[in-house]
Amino acid sequence: MTSALKRQRRPHVPIYEYRCQECGHVQEQFHRSLAKARVPACATCPSKEMKRVISRFATPKTEAQVLEQYGSPGPGAGPDAYRDPRQIGRWAEERFDQMGVEMPAEAKQMIDAARDGDLPDPVKDL
Template structure:
């Protein structure tokens, strides 16, 4: 039992109609002006995905196309794309800050050190510190 959308050219409105019997379905009259000139519209629809299918999509090697692990801006674009793939959930202010800093061209390792939960975490071998 589908729901169809119809556009009324006289009212310039879209209305939804529940259809009980599809084979006998005829275009309805406008509920506002009673026009019979309604035209059927394509409705927007969504599908649900399981966590498993979502992870399978993320594991697809084509999702890595254009990713340059040595380019912070490329990493930021990929991270934004992947966050949308998993449902555009809010990943928190730290995630957004990290992406903003990558887009600005900052070194990923420096970002990781500065955002570390443990302020005493040792520097990596590639970091030079002046005494």
């Protein structure tokens, strides 16, 4: 049997989200099988009153939808422009301008450092 067929037959492994009815904390719970699924206790308070919530999900976007939502990457940018962490700074600056809000000094420093090649820790490995 080919690996493609094996992948098609493999059951989905559910990850559910639960909200604590006492403190409001939302947490994910991985279940190896639906038959053995148990409602977890809250990770932030001692409550066992958890309710399953409907999770948000992502939908794939076409290139046209990405351009419509985020704008053109600019002249000379290649197809990987949106994968470049340095573009995040450009996008952030534009959004602050559109909202009429002044960008915090710390954010400006991080953007300038990223443009010089010193990426912040969360995006260094992208």
